[in-house]
Amino acid sequence: MKFYHRLSLSHQIHLLFAIAVVMTLGISVGFYYVTFESLRAREEQYMYDMMAQVAQKTEDFTASADYLAEAVADASSAVHLLRETNKTKKWRYRQSLNRLFSDIARSNSSVTNIVLLDTTGKVYGFNGLDYSLVNRLDSLYSLFSPDNCADGFMAPLYASDKDIPYYANIRTVYDTGTYENRKLGFCIIIGTCDPLYEACRNTSSMGSSLFMILNDKGEVIVRSQDADAAAERDIVHSLLSRGEALFSAEIDGKKYLLSQYAPLPSTDWLIASAVPYREFDSGLREFRNLALLSVLFLLGIYLLLGHMTVSSITVPLNRIIHFIKRGPDYTLRNHVEIEERNELGYLADQINLMLDQISELTDTALRNQTRMYAIELAHHQARLSALQSQINPHFLYNTLDAIQGLTYLGRIEDIRTAVSSLSAIMRYSIKGEAMVRVSSELLCIRKYLQIIDIRFVNRFTFHISIPDRVMDYEMPRFLLQPLVENAIFHGLEPKTGKGTLSLSSELRGNSVIHFRCADDGIGIAPEELERLRGRLLDAPESPDPSLAEKYDGIGLTNIHLRLRLLYGSPYGLSIESAPGQGTVICLDFPATVPEQV
Template sequence: MRLISNLKLKHQISLLILIALIMMILIQSMYNVFFNSLTRERAAKYAGNLMEQVALNVDTIAKSVERDSITVSYSKYVQELMVSTNSIRSAELNDYVSEIFTHTRSSNQNIYSILLLNNNDRQISDNLHYNNDILKTLGKMYNFRSKEFIKPVFSSIVRDNSDAFYYYSYISPIFSSFDATGDYSKIGNCIFLLDTRELEKLVNTTELTKNSLFLILDTDNRVIASNKGLKAGDYYENVFWQEGISSTAKDEIVYEGKKSLVQYKKIDSVNWKVISVLPIAELTSDMKPIVSLGIWLSIIMIVLLTVIGSIFMYNTTRPVMLIVRFLSHVGERNLKHRLKIPSTNEVGIIATHINQMLDNVETMTRDIVENQTSLYEAELSKKQAKLSALQSQINPHFLYNTLNCLSSIGLAYDVSEVVSISSAMSRIFRYSIKGQEIVSIKDEMSCIKDYLLIMDIRYKGKFEIVIEMEESFLEMKSLKMILQPIVENAMYHGLEMKSGVGRLFIRGHISEHGYMQIDIEDNGIGMTDKRLAELRKGIRDDEHAELSGTDKQSIGLGNINKRLKLQFGSPYGLNVVSEAGKGTKVTVRLPIIEPTGKIILLPDC
């Protein structure tokens, strides 16, 4: 504390500003760290919920297969057929069992084929899909023909050489239900061949980010289903889990050169694993504009704090230095000089008392000093008044009051046009500065009607306006201020130079392709093919700086087109068609935004 108190005043203020800057930078850094951490946690939680959902769906499939296996295995026809030695009776039973197979496969789309195998290796199948190569592979893996195989099991994936697809099986031993001794001896096995392509449907819709990975592995760490890149049957070498973990686990790894967040979930019913890998850099990619905005705001605040702090330090230390310098030289100078500090704070009070002390010494010049001080203060007040006038800004309340004043003058002098124009302009201005970005079509059309009212007064019936929109369409929503510039272009570039009465049509409807379509069409002078091509290029072109003259029309349309595409995606925007001498039509494509705020987007083209 003593060390700080010994510093010069300007150094103390500089230290205070530096500490404030450091604290602001630290707060911004902590905010970024917290923001990234929170985003990652939410993404990890969402991925965990997706894995839980996939695991639940797999469990549901497993239970349905187990249930169907019991139904088939303990059907009286199956039981009798498994032990039957009468060829005639076996033929009759085959028909019943085939119906059971057909019904079971039709009721469970996950079942690809069914096979019954009795103790004498007699095969009873649906004779449609089953492959003997798969049966041999399963026999080597599980030895299910032995009497020791008494518990059902879901197998690892196996390949069908005939069609190159991978399948997994549910193998369940069948015990006799006709044994009167209660021994329930094993009479064979029921094998369900299950298609992995049904599992692929579960993971193909689980993409979280552009390069995120979501997959299901069997007990041998071979891929059963993956949302990208990996094929069924591939061995997956990246092992992120520990044996014995059954709940969701999280860790950070380097996958394909990117630091990624990996989560793992074990499915106990089939002894499989569900894994999600999320590149950490992509978790916050959508939030980069917000982070960038925060950084820019911090930079602006730092610059403002530095500038304001410098001004504050200058205004504080300079008068003090003037006082110190004046007192050190007061004995060497003419006593008629006075300390002039243009401040009204404590420093100004000190300067005033010093001047008063000198006034007591120089009694003969007191009146002159007082007159000079009065003149100085008057001049200072005059400058401050001018400065206040220059610094005053027109705010919305001032503009509203001005427009209301114009409206009142119009009423007073019975000039209806002034009343109408000022009222319409007031409503347009109030609407344009509303904080809402998404507004109803009805609000947009109200703004356009106010604009057309002003145009009608200006041109005195030169235009005819036709608006065709159903009430339900008016309740839909859109971006604010996208229709008025188009209508204004139609007026100035299409109808103003047309001889005779011009017509403007505004139509709105829901397209059969599933988007909102608003057509703004005029029967004005239109444009040539060359001019239309230039206009369309200007709308698409991002570098509007080269455009000039009439090309300002494409700047406004290009701005609207870019806003729509940035907000909703590539399927939306503007389309312009025109024919010289016949008119121009601008079509606006918008997503369906319901009154509740729900947005129905088309897939990107």
């Protein structure tokens, strides 16, 4: 009870409603289960009774075939025919047997052929013999081989052009007129299994139920309907591997009720059936529909009562709670709407009044804060402009110095190319927005390297590796050129022999762009590197031209300050170097996509 009282009003009502629904469903399911099991037991007994009917019809069929076989095997004319060597007498006995067989065959319409076979393999046929059928069955099953003849039934036998199976009932013919009682030959009665098929088909009253007659080898003689070969094979295997008369088995994802009837007295045949459990369920459809309607009726009453309670209490209460949970960004600009004019409506009016007062106070605070932010933003923009203005004169000085060297050498064409590249770089650095695409910055770098390559012929090797996925991101204008300039003039130019500079980039975590500028120049002395790192770590808020470094100008500190002003302290510039092993400078700043105009 303590747990119940600790719940909110809404949860208490919903808990009571859930308990009532669960109890109703439990009672309905229990009643349905008991009734279902009772009806299923009756269906199982009904199915077993049908199995007994099939067994009885099959036993009548085999008994009739046995009677014919025994009548022929015991007929004196048959004994004389197989024992006699005189052709004339054989012909007389054969005619006598023709009349006898005609009379006997009338009692069993399934018989198609009656054949006598002596011990040497000679075949004697009689009136109505279907030579074509007999020859096909003999070629497939060697019926007329004395070595294969054994008393009993053979089935199923299939002709090559027919689907209906045949059976063969074999009886040994003995010489009963002598004391030797020697074997004279065999009587073979061949007949169609149509009566067995009709017995299975007429007994099957369910749409997907399968009744079968199997021989002692597990082969299907007849079945009530066609079935999937794999499923039928699994059904037969389950029946033969278990000796139970009635059991359940899951085959190919479906649950079946399997049953088998003991082998018939005159044969080793087995009566079997397989009925999907969904067939039993179909008989309960009306009961299931009635139970479902009852449950829906009770649930409807519960829903109506629950709706009346919830709509008057919990819905307004939940609306107030959800309104408050949406946070101040929403609540300060909106009012909670409650239609009920009870205690909850009064509570909603007081909340709206309180929110109006808070919103008025918040607006005043925001206006004051906005003015302060505008002043600070203008201050930062002025510092950023001052930093960028320091770059262009410094770069121009170094580039003009390189062009001056070309004039001493008299390389007029190279001067023209260098001046054209310098003009493009100056236009890029002065005109346009403060933020550019990486691809534009890379084009500026290539122009600059073109000037350097003219000035220092075959001195340096440049490697630029920028992934395509980075090209469309945004970065500050004229950010990379000072890195390249610093590497050439302070790292590679003082080096004896050729030097290599590589510029690469990667996108880390889809949120940070990382640039890496590495050279194999003279490197930086440890004490100088420590001093430079200290300058970057303790960089002043406002750049001072008097603090320019002796060996790298103002470029590196300038770049670091620009990144800090634009993106904050997590981003900026880092340096790794050692004397004689080159220098690596890395930049990190957020990956942003330019706004579409």
